[in-house]
Amino acid sequence: MRSMEETRWSPAATNCFHLFWILLLAASTFLVIPGGLARAEGVEIPNPGADLWREVRQRDATPVPVPAPTTGIDLWREVRQRNAAAIPAGTTQVSGTDSAELINALGDQWRRFRMEQLVPYGGYVLGGMVLFVALFYFIRGRVPIHAGVSNKVLFRYSVYERMIHWFIASIFLFQAITGIFLLFGRDFLIPVIGHGAFSLLASASKEGHNLFGPLFLLALALIFVRFVRRNIYEKGDLTWLLRGGGVIGKKHVPSNFFNMGEKSMFWLLVFAGGTLVVSGLILIFPNFGQGRALMGLSHAAHGITAIVMTAVIIGHIYIGSIGMEGALEGMKTGYCDLNWAREHHDWWAQRCENEDKILSRDQVGRAGVHSPEPAAGQVVEESGK
Amino acid sequence: MIGDLIDGPLWYFSAAVFLLGVLWRVFEILRAGVARDLAPPRAGGSAGAVRALFSRFLPRRSLVKTGKLQLIAGYMFHLGLFALLFFAAPHVDFLEERVTGFGWTPLPHWAFIVASEVAFAGLLLLLLYRLMHPVTRLLSSADEYIGSVLVFVVMLTGCLALARSFEVLRLVHLFSAELLLVYFPFSNLMHAFTFVISRSYTGANMARKGVNA
Amino acid sequence: MNEDFDQGLEVLNGQIDARVSSYFSSCVHCGLCAEACLFYTETGDPKYTPIYKLEPMRRLWFQRHTLRGKVAKRLGLSKEVTRQDFADWEELVYDSCTMCGRCSMVCPVGNDIVYMIRREREGFSKAGYAPEGMKAATHRALTIGSPMGVTLKTLRAVLVHVEKSVGRPVPIDLKGVDYMALFSSMEIVNFPEYIESLSRIFDAAGVSWTISSEAFEATNSGIQIGNREAAAELVGRVVNAAEKLGVKYVISPECGHAYMAIRWEGPNLIGRQYGFEVVHILELLDQLRSSGRLKLKDKTDTPLTLHDPCQIVRRGGVIDQPRNLLNEVASRFVEMKDHGDMNWCCGGGGGVSANDRAEPLRLKVFQRKKRQIEELGVDTMVTMCANCRIILEEGLEHYEMxxxxxxxxxxxxxxxHLEPSPG
Amino acid sequence: MARMKFYCDAERCIECNGCVTACKNVNEVPWGVNRRRVVTIRDGEPGERSLSVACMHCSDAPCAAVCPVDCFYTTDDGLVLHDKDICIGCGYCFYACPFGAPQFPADGAFATRGKMDKCTFCAGGPLEDNSAEEFRKYGANRLAEGKLPLCAEMCATKALLAGDADIVADIYRKRIINRGASVLNRGVSYQNATLRSPSGLSGRATSKE
Structure with missing residues (x-):
């Protein structure tokens, strides 16, 4: 006999995860971005044209002094103090991006963002997530299929869908690991393995990260095209959100093929993944002449979204593997247990039942050997569209 | 040092195993021979053999739709691998130094990387297809998985050594390539050579019957 | 026939020639052949993947013809091929393969899978793992002379009707004529009008022909079950009869595997070339048409399509002739989506029609043909194989079409559509 | 210990790019890399000034702070140098450096940059002084020979000064004194360009807001 406590809490606990991600995303956005912005506002880049326009708009006829060093001694002082605002644009005989700029205005801010915010807070977020998941597992345990594993299954993911899922998963995992090496390796690995060995590892990580990056774009595009229709928000999703994915009211909130949390995960993947791809491409194609400022900003965006995305994926991996009974089955074999579907995607399960799409495990055969795909002449409509 | 071993003796050993192994396998196949076809042919077999050798590079139209996943991934992998194996600058240098004695124009660096990306995507998708599709999962034995993983490892170590500035990374890549070379003749990676024999036999036989195979 | 597992294994091993060896070496188990096989596409069961049907043979090849396999076997890493394997694979080798050869056309490395199935059956039948229906048919062919038990008496009874209808005697055992006609039992029993048609056309075209009372049966159960000796015996009967009558040509009838047996396998089975040529009836008719001896009239405007019998078209090379002829008599001849050398099998070839226990599976995979017909929306289907015809009729009846x-x-x-000759 | 510094006297720099040439020559810097460059502001206008800039060998160097593999080190002479055997060519130092000192031999697609290169104050790198390998990777090690960077040595107008910070400061202080009050009273030697004249504000608007 299962205890009442377990029965009442487990579905809610699952959904608690999805809610946690959304909060995490929001929180991290507010945490990290304003710092960067505040600093960005402190910079004044001389812009006579804009100044003139401002004066005209404000009908202000008073001359505006532009701090500009005239004598060599002042110029040198401003350069030494990295005061880009005081230095007018220059020219140089030396070719190269930004080489006519005496001072890189955003350089120091980028440094502070990376060293004082991204690395420490990123570490806290990722470490915290791992800790959270571990605690969750030890306190709540695995979410079981309450009605037990049945002898019936529903067709959930086609071969192609499973392929592209594991395709993006393997690329993401590789990118996350190499990215983590590059971000935290100096603090955690150099003390352990030394400079030489870490440099080797970092070089390998960097080359691998740059090479696999564009593949993530391909994978993301495949995932988007295939799953977007099932991830459009619908009526019940608001209820799901209002009841905190089942946390409030302590019972399962009905959902379709994907629930609100999964849909949010999808859209997060699309937008955060899109940001990762765009910023990543800006960073790995320096040959198009983009300057340090754009690349610094891209790096910041890349770092923030990567941390958020990795934290969310840690939760996703947890729920998909040890966190919930029956969750991995669908992505592994293509079929999910009927009872699992009823407990987590009841509307979808109900529709499958109505449409007589329930298969017995015998029909499915040796672990998903039989596959009712279009090629089999028995066209199974992909559910949840 | 282990590096010298990998770069020297082990390389020559694996190259020798590869070369002799491939020759042995081809001999092993042809040894059994084929009985002469006594039925009066409609057309000569040699032309058919050559035709099949090339025509099978393209899929039959009726298979394009149902087999598109394997076909796309398969083309990506094979074309990408071919380009990066024979036209990447480091490989051209290596082949010139160790094998051919002459070099040829390599791909520009970006094209080399694009080729490896295409090959990686293809190989990953093919491997996943193998794992996911009931047919390939049933058919596949350890041989296919070992072969795929070895090729993947060689490509991955190569990609990690792209900076060409760490000797250790180059040696890791070379070592994994040596493993692949030794494994190659004893596995169905041999299809890279034997497809010529298979297509020729089938093409010749079918051509004698008057069918374009 | 004496059946023995160990002998079967040895026979199977003996069947591994350079072609088989190169095919197994080249196969990377990509699974594309599955998409070409109607047994897979219609059931979705991966065990019907063509190359999987060769697993016992592949394992034998691996253990006896490759260095790695020899080592693996000694180390116990590769399992011995057992009776149980043969028993498990019997259904795959016989019931679920019509030897249609579609898989052989699509294999990226160019493996002729059917060539291997044909050879695998040699081992299986020797070991005694063949369907009872096919064993019985082979037995009848060897003892009575026809897999369906048709005797000369039966033929003579049919010929009486034919002669009455045509109004002329049908030549039997005539020496020195050009052509000797063969029939399949199916035609004699179910479609005697073929003999009638033949007689009329030959009369009109002025072809000198005959039927041998010693060998009129064209079918060859031996090549279906995979028994070289039986197959050679059956081919030998035809060759002897033809050479005795001194004909220049032997006409293979509207039967798929009969053409394969007498035209392509025969000389190899008896180990020598014939003293005559083998032509398929449609090859001959097209030849007569192009030389102007066969005159046709009144094109029908009924929409119709052509079902290509695998052994005649894809495996036999008679591809254009039936189309040329059909275009002479039909103005609205349309092709199915997959036709010619990529046609879909009716599901009854390769001995499957003689195998009673395979019937449910055969009817299931008939859905492929059914869909093809439905896609086209044509209500007349022409073919040139009596076996295909009976299988198609049965399938249509089963699905109430x-x-x-x-x-x-x-x-x-x-x-x-024959135009009577002026003479 | 000495603290090595560069100082560029903008009153003297005539944008001859001699320092750039000297640097390229003595260090055999590869094509596309410029360890030193001369930047001119207000080129062709009143108040034009030029400065020769390279690595400033910062006390709190941003490049060293952000380097993911920690390849930078500060020498006893206060020089910020880096180890090319450790560098992975990520380009972070390039984003962080206020002076645009870090240079990369390539900026190919897929972030193929090669190892970072920058001014070493003609002090080579972490390898054996004046070894062939040190020269190949880092260029000349004039400091080990008791010489100063060639850019400063070659400067025709002696605008670019290099050496111990105290000595450089002394030289510069003397110059200021010699230049006299006119220089200290900013801009008198040349035209006054401190304030921009708001001449354009008397125009008429052609439409109402």
Whole structure:
């Protein structure tokens, strides 16, 4: 006999995860971005044209002094103090991006963002997530299929869908690991393995990260095209959100093929993944002449979204593997247990039942050997569209 | 040092195993021979053999739709691998130094990387297809998985050594390539050579019957 | 036939020649052949993947013809091929393969999978793992002379009707004529009008022909079950009869595997070339048409399509002739989506039609043909294989399509459109 | 210990790019890399000034702070140098450096940059002084020979000064004194360009807001 406590809490606990991600995303956005912005506002880049326009708009006829060093001694002082605002644009005989700029205005801010915010807070977020998941597992345990594993299954993911899922998963995992090496390796690995060995590892990580990056774009595009229709928000999703994915009211909130949390995960993947791809491409194609400022900003965006995305994926991996009974089955074999579907995607399960799409495990055969795909002449409509 | 071993003796050993192994396998196949076809042919077999050798590079139209996943991934992998194996600058240098004695124009660096990306995507998708599709999962034995993983490892170590500035990374890549070379003749990676024999036999036989195979 | 597992294994091993060896070496188990096989596409069961049907043979090849396999076997890493394997694979080798050869056309490395199935059956039948229906048919062919038990007496009874209808005697055992005609039992029993059509056309075209009372049966159960000796015996009967009558040509009838047996396998089975040539009836008719001896009239405007019998078209090379002929007598001939050398099998070839226990599976995979017909929306289907015709008729009946779709023999159709010779 | 510094006297720099040439020559810097460059502001206008800039060998160097593999080190002479055997060519130092000192031999697609290169104050790198390998990777090690960077040595107008910070400061202080009050009273030697004249504000608007 299962205890009442377990029965009442487990579905809610699952959904608690999805809610946690959304909060995490929001929180991290507010945490990290304003710092960067505040600093960005402190910079004044001389812009006579804009100044003139401002004066005209404000009908202000008073001359505006532009701090500009005239004598060599002042110029040198401003350069030494990295005061880009005081230095007018220059020219140089030396070719190269930004080489006519005496001072890189955003350089120091980028440094502070990376060293004082991204690395420490990123570490806290990722470490915290791992800790959270571990605690969750030890306190709540695995979410079981309450009605037990049945002898019936529903067709959930086609071969192609499973392929592209594991395709993006393997690329993401590789990118996350190499990215983590590059971000935290100096603090955690150099003390352990030394400079030489870490440099080797970092070089390998960097080359691998740059090479696999564009593949993530391909994978993301495949995932988007295939799953977007099932991830459009619908009526019940608001209820799901209002009841905190089942946390409030302590019972399962009905959902379709994907629930609100999964849909949010999808859209997060699309937008955060899109940001990762765009910023990543800006960073790995320096040959198009983009300057340090754009690349610094891209790096910041890349770092923030990567941390958020990795934290969310840690939760996703947890729920998909040890966190919930029956969750991995669908992505592994293509079929999910009927009872699992009823407990987590009841509307979808109900529709499958109505449409007589329930298969017995015998029909499915040796672990998903039989596959009712279009090629089999028995066209199974992909559910949840 | 282990590096010298990998770069020297082990390389020559694996190259020798590869070369002799491939020759042995081809001999092993042809040894059994084929009985002469006594039925009066409609057309000569040699032309058919050559035709099949090339025509099978393209899929039959009726298979394009149902087999598109394997076909796309398969083309990506094979074309990408071919380009990066024979036209990447480091490989051209290596082949010139160790094998051919002459070099040829390599791909520009970006094209080399694009080729490896295409090959990686293809190989990953093919491997996943193998794992996911009931047919390939049933058919596949350890041989296919070992072969795929070895090729993947060689490509991955190569990609990690792209900076060409760490000797250790180059040696890791070379070592994994040596493993692949030794494994190659004893596995169905041999299809890279034997497809010529298979297509020729089938093409010749079918051509004698008057069918374009 | 004495059956023995160990002998079967040795026979199977003996069947591994350079072609088989190169095919197994080249196969990377990509699974594309599955998409070409109607047994896979219609059931979705991966065990019907063509190359999987060769697993026992592949394992034997691996253990006896490759260095790695020899080592693996000694180390116990590769399992011995056992009786149980043969028993498990019997269904795959016989019931679920019509030897249609579609898989051989699509294999990226160019493996001729059917070539291997044909050879695998040699080992299986020797070991005694063949369907009872096929064993019985082979036995009848060897003892009575026909897999369906048709005797000379039966033929003579049919010929009486034919002669009455045509109004001329059918030549039997005539020496010195050009052509000797063969029939399949199926034609004699179910479609005697073929003999009638033949007689009319030959009369009109002025072809000198005969039937041998010693060998009129064209079918060859031996090549279906995979028994070289039986197959050679059956081919030998025809060759002896033809050479005794001194004909220049032997006509293979509207039967798929009969053409394969007498035209392509025969000389290799008896180990020598014939003293005559083998032509398929449609090859001959097209030849007569192009030389102007066969005159046809009144094109029908009924929409119709052509079902290509695998052994005649894809595996036999008679591809254009039936189309040339059909275009002479039909103005609205349309091709199915996959036709010619990529046609879909009716599901009854390769001995499957003689194998009673395979019937449910055969009817299931008939859905492929059914869909093809439905896609086209044509209500007349012409073919040139009596076996295909009977299988198609049965399939149509099973799916209650027999009222909409009619089956026709191409030769019969030509006979209907025959312009009487002026002479 | 000495603290090595560069100082560029903008009153003297005539944008001859001699320092750039000297640097390229003595260090055999590869094509596309410029360890030193001369930047001119207000080129062709009143108040034009030029400065020769390279690595400033910062006390709190941003490049060293952000380097993911920690390849930078500060020498006893206060020089910020880096180890090319450790560098992975990520380009972070390039984003962080206020002076645009870090240079990369390539900026190919897929972030193929090669190892970072920058001014070493003609002090080579972490390898054996004046070894062939040190020269190949880092260029000349004039400091080990008791010489100063060639850019400063070659400067025709002696605008670019290099050496111990105290000595450089002394030289510069003397110059200021010699230049006299006119220089200290900013801009008198040349035209006054401190304030921009708001001449354009008397125009008429052609439409109402």
């Amino acid at each position: 027999d009222t909409e779709v009619k089956m026709k023999s191409l030769t019969d159709m030509l006979a209907e």
